[in-house]
Amino acid sequence: MHKLEIAKPPREPDTPETLGFRPLYRQVKAIFVRRLVDGVWAPGAALPSEGQLAAEIGVSQGTVRKALDELAAENLVVRRQGRGTFVAEHDERRILFQFFKLAPDRGEPRFPDSVVLSVTTGSADEAERAALDLAEGATVVRIRRLRSFDGAPLIVETLSLPEQLFPDLSQGPIPNNLYALYAGRYGITVANARERLKAVALGPDDAAALGVAAGEPALQIDRIALSLDGNPVERRLSLCLTEEVHYLSDLR
Numbered sequence: 001m002h003k004l005e006i007a008k009p010p011r012e013p014d015t016p017e018t019l020g021f022r023p024l025y026r027q028v029k030a031i032f033v034r035r036l037v038d039g040v041w042a043p044g045a046a047l048p049s050e051g052q053l054a055a056e057i058g059v060s061q062g063t064v065r066k067a068l069d070e071l072a073a074e075n076l077v078v079r080r081q082g083r084g085t086f087v088a089e090h091d092e093r094r095i096l097f098q099f100f101k102l103a104p105d106r107g108e109p110r111f112p113d114s115v116v117l118s119v120t121t122g123s124a125d126e127a128e129r130a131a132l133d134l135a136e137g138a139t140v141v142r143i144r145r146l147r148s149f150d151g152a153p154l155i156v157e158t159l160s161l162p163e164q165l166f167p168d169l170s171q172g173p174i175p176n177n178l179y180a181l182y183a184g185r186y187g188i189t190v191a192n193a194r195e196r197l198k199a200v201a202l203g204p205d206d207a208a209a210l211g212v213a214a215g216e217p218a219l220q221i222d223r224i225a226l227s228l229d230g231n232p233v234e235r236r237l238s239l240c241l242t243e244e245v246h247y248l249s250d251l252r
Contacts, residue, residue, distance in 0.1 A: 029067035112147040131235040157238035
């Protein structure tokens with residue numbers, strides 16, 4: 001059991017959290033997560049020192065360190081030897097490590113290239129409403145794109161995003177690294193995701209996009225991406241050819 005310290009009230013008048021009866025480092029962690037959610041600490045920004053944070057919140061430096069250690073383990077902050085702690089960015093290396101689980105049977109894991117096939121908006125269907133916790137009549141932005149390794153089609157996927165969270169997304173260019181776009185333009189950081197995997201047979205449209213015959217077997221990955229505050233912000237339905245790649249899950 002974690003011993004609770006007696007904390008003084010936060011010194012900043014705009015700090016909304018109060019410290020209650022939870023392990024103290026988890027209460028401090030919640031304060032830090034709220035700052036990430038609110039954009040007080042932006043992606044790539046350096047955090048104040050552990051000593052500064054401890055004095056500001058009114059807890060020990062060890063408590064701050066333990067809270068930051070958990071955030072680092074969850075890939076929300078990055079420790080850099082001799083430089084300090086920084087808010088994690090959704091660069092390709094992080095996405096490859098944390099979110100993209102398809103790896104070539106031969107060679108090193110790498111980030112695939114992407115070509116956007118279409119971007120549309122429309123009323124969310126039943127599956128999208130359930131996945132994204134949307135009300136009936138809500139609209140979504142749908143991005144359909146083809147992803148490849150060395151020019152060989154690998155994945156065709158459809159992303160569904162609540163339009164109210166991502167206004168005007170369909171009006172601009174769609175980069176390969178979408179999670180960086182969400183964070184940089186909309187202040188929405190994807191913290192984790194849930195995936196369901198299933199073997200399926202490709203329909204005619206998806207098979208044509210991938211350059212194979214209809215009925216070809218594929219791995220379907222149905223992913224719900226969650227923001228820092230636990231809300232679903234993206235549904236991604238990916239259909240993957242697996243003749244030369246595999247799904248790699250590092251269980252710890």
